[in-house]
Amino acid sequence: MKIVVARLALLALVLAAWELLPRHQIVNPLLLPPLGDVLGMLGELLQRPQVHLAIGVTAAEVVVAFVIAVPLGAALGVLIAENEYLGDVFKPVLFYVFSIPKSIFLPMFILVFGISFAQKVAYAAFTTTFVVMLSAAAAVESVKQDYLLVARSYGATRTQILLRVYVPSMMPLLLEALRISMIFNFTAVMIAEMYASRAGIGHLIAGWGENFQMRQLFAGVILLAAVAILFNETVRTLEARCSTWRT
Amino acid sequence: MQHVANLARREEARQEQVAIEVANLSHVYAGAQGAVPALEDISMRVGAGRFVVIVGPSGCGKTSLLMMLAGLRSQGQGTILCHGRPIPDPDPQRVGVIFQEASLYPWLTALDNIEFPLSLRGARDRETREERRERAEAMLKLVGLEGFGERYPHELSGGMKQRVSIARGLVQDPPVLLMDEPFAALDEQTRMTMGHELLRIWSTTSKTVVFITHSLTEAVYLADEVLVMSARPGRIIDRIPVALPRPRSYEMMATDVFGQLRERIWQQIRKTP
Numbered sequence: 001m002k003i004v005v006a007r008l009a010l011l012a013l014v015l016a017a018w019e020l021l022p023r024h025q026i027v028n029p030l031l032l033p034p035l036g037d038v039l040g041m042l043g044e045l046l047q048r049p050q051v052h053l054a055i056g057v058t059a060a061e062v063v064v065a066f067v068i069a070v071p072l073g074a075a076l077g078v079l080i081a082e083n084e085y086l087g088d089v090f091k092p093v094l095f096y097v098f099s100i101p102k103s104i105f106l107p108m109f110i111l112v113f114g115i116s117f118a119q120k121v122a123y124a125a126f127t128t129t130f131v132v133m134l135s136a137a138a139a140v141e142s143v144k145q146d147y148l149l150v151a152r153s154y155g156a157t158r159t160q161i162l163l164r165v166y167v168p169s170m171m172p173l174l175l176e177a178l179r180i181s182m183i184f185n186f187t188a189v190m191i192a193e194m195y196a197s198r199a200g201i202g203h204l205i206a207g208w209g210e211n212f213q214m215r216q217l218f219a220g221v222i223l224l225a226a227v228a229i230l231f232n233e234t235v236r237t238l239e240a241r242c243s244t245w246r247t
Numbered sequence: 248m249q250h251v252a253n254l255a256r257r258e259e260a261r262q263e264q265v266a267i268e269v270a271n272l273s274h275v276y277a278g279a280q281g282a283v284p285a286l287e288d289i290s291m292r293v294g295a296g297r298f299v300v301i302v303g304p305s306g307c308g309k310t311s312l313l314m315m316l317a318g319l320r321s322q323g324q325g326t327i328l329c330h331g332r333p334i335p336d337p338d339p340q341r342v343g344v345i346f347q348e349a350s351l352y353p354w355l356t357a358l359d360n361i362e363f364p365l366s367l368r369g370a371r372d373r374e375t376r377e378e379r380r381e382r383a384e385a386m387l388k389l390v391g392l393e394g395f396g397e398r399y400p401h402e403l404s405g406g407m408k409q410r411v412s413i414a415r416g417l418v419q420d421p422p423v424l425l426m427d428e429p430f431a432a433l434d435e436q437t438r439m440t441m442g443h444e445l446l447r448i449w450s451t452t453s454k455t456v457v458f459i460t461h462s463l464t465e466a467v468y469l470a471d472e473v474l475v476m477s478a479r480p481g482r483i484i485d486r487i488p489v490a491l492p493r494p495r496s497y498e499m500m501a502t503d504v505f506g507q508l509r510e511r512i513w514q515q516i517r518k519t520p
Contacts, residue, residue, distance in 0.1 A: 146350040153317055153337050153344040154364035154419070164367070168354040242354075 033215045042219035051204070055223075058200040061117060061189045065124035069185065070178070072125075073132025080133070081140035091137070098134060102127040103191055115196050124188035131184045135177030139170040172242045179235040186228055264295035266423055266455035267316060267329055273480075274311060274323030284480035285311050286323065291474060291483065295422065298449060298456045300466040302512060303476030309459045312481065313425050316457065317344045329423060339364055345416040345426045351400040351408055358396035361386050361414045386414035389448060406437040413445065417452065426458045430465070439497070442468055446495060463516075467508045468495055475515045485515045 019036055022029035033041075045051045080087045080094070106123060113119035143166055151165045193202025201220060208216040274286040285308040293299050301309050314320035315327060318334040327334060329341055337344075351360050362383040365374065374382075387396050390410040400408055409429055416424055430438045442465055449456060460466055466473050467489055475485040489508060491499055499505050 144350075146346060147352065149319065150344075150346060150350050150352075151367075153319055153339065153342075154367055155337050155339045156367050160367055164363075165352070168352070171354070 030212075031214060033218060037215050038218040038222065041215040042222055045216065045219050045223075054199060054201045054204050057117070058189060058193065058202065061120045061124065061193075061200065062186055065121045065128060065189065066182065066185050068121070069125040069128035070132055070181065073129040073181070074136045074174075076129070077133040077136025077138075078140055081137040087137075094130070094134065098130050102130075102188065103195075106192060106195055109192070110196060115198060117199075120189055120192040120197065120200070123192045124185050127188040128181050128185040131181040132177060135173065135180065139173035139177060140166070142173055143169045172239060175235055175239045175242065179232055179239070182231055182235070183228070186224075190224070265292055265328075265331075266295040266297070267291070267293040267457065268327075269312075269316075270326045272312075272315070272322065272325030272327060274308070274315070276311075287480040287482045289325070289481070289483055293455055293457060295455050296453050298446075298458065298469055298471045299474060300458045300460060300470035300472070301474045301476060302460060302463065302466045302516065303481065304478045304516060305461075307476045307478050308481030309476055310427055313344075313427050313457065313459055317342050317425050319344070339419045339421060341421055342423045342425060343416040343419060343421040345412055345424060345429050347428060347432055351411055351415075353400050356397050356399055357392065357403065357407075357411045358383050358387060360400070360411055361418050364415060364419050383414075383418060386418045387411075389417070389451070390414045391444065404437075405433045406441055409433065409441055410444070413448065417448070417454075421454075423455045423457070426456065428459050428461065431461065438462070438465065439468075443495075443497070445469065446493075450494065463509050463512050464500065466512060467491075467505055468500065473508075473512060475512055484518075485512075487511060 015035055018032070019034050021027040022032050022034045023036075080090050102123075105126070109119050109123040109126075113122055147165050147169055148161060151161050156164065189200075190202045193200040194206040197203040201224065205217060205220040205224075208214075208220065269289055269291045272286055272289040273284070275282045275284050277283075289312060291299075301312070303309050311320065315322040316329070316334070318337045321335075329338075332341075334342065351357075352363065355363065358380075362379055365379045365382065368374070384396065387393060390413055392407060392410050392414070395403065395407065400411070403411065412429065416426075430441050433441060446469060458469060460469075470489045473485075473487040473489060474483050475487065476482065477484045487508060491504060491508075
């Protein structure tokens, strides 16, 4: 309870500072507009059809990339974890590639796909697949051999072992993988939009930044932060439900 | 009277019957530095309803032997018969395996863990959900955990987890139980209590038990017969019948007979390099 109060106090403090410091010219309001002005701008922006369109484009990119990357990455991850040969061959390479910042490949995606919806989706899916793949492989490897042995000793079929042992055993790690890969996915779409694009929230934010429209810029930041936190917390709630049996 | 006569007859039949017969079993596995002989010419015969304990140094192949008896690992040369038939694959109707405590599924309650083997039979079995539940509950009661069915493993103590594990092994009512160091992770006191509990459960179910342990005291306390294995390659180097009366009690541990048996096993084990 005390912790909750302290957290709320911290939040209130930050928000109050954001409102009061620029308002009293302690911080330059041109660089950091007061919170009230930003929220007012956010309300105004949410009325504009142009912003609606941008939100739609970005949301579509995020969702399509995620829907491609998660099953693809999960399948590849399970494959390299389950097949010893493929694992030995591919895992080191994948770890090397994983360590490279994916954004340096962005120019290549533009060359191949042009500045388009497909380019954003392809780039984000590319980035996200790696995260999902490595997390899924880790999830498979986290399943204790004892659990499999027990199931086999009771005559479980392959399908039963998959559904009744692997899936529940991996669930906490899979949910975490989902959450973290969405962070990467969202980031990738934003980077791609801010780097070069004609639509989307990232495009608008980049434009506002370049034109020194700080109220719009911060309104965009609040909007994105709200969406990202909402998704993250939803999955975390699911994770917490599984955490009772997390070992 | 009829009941007593039945019991006596069953007892006779039991003693004649051989539950497990292993003849000239050898096993070599492929290690990183070439072939490693794991088991060498193992022969053993376990009468139905008997409690046999296998002791031996780490890495002597005790667990390999047990896995082969369970049909969980392909066997090498030689024969293994379980109630007269080979056991190439796991057969939960004939053999139940009880593992160390960490083998309970943490995402299932105690009762669901016990029911797990039954639920696998699913459509193959005519038993209804209610009947399965009843049997799982009966097992929970047998191991003294009535009222703890809805707890998750992480909410149970080490000893309680092992009770659940035993109940899970018993729920399909297999005539043979194989136990691989089931109490190894428990503290000494809990371990003794669990050994005593196991004997109580065993005496009410008339199962054949093959039990692996590192503890010499536990071996003598539980067994009808102790088999001592040598270091790799595992061979049976001594067979020690334990003539202590049943039911066993903690007081017996202080007797000379108990001490001598324990000493004999110890002398055999320390001979092995």
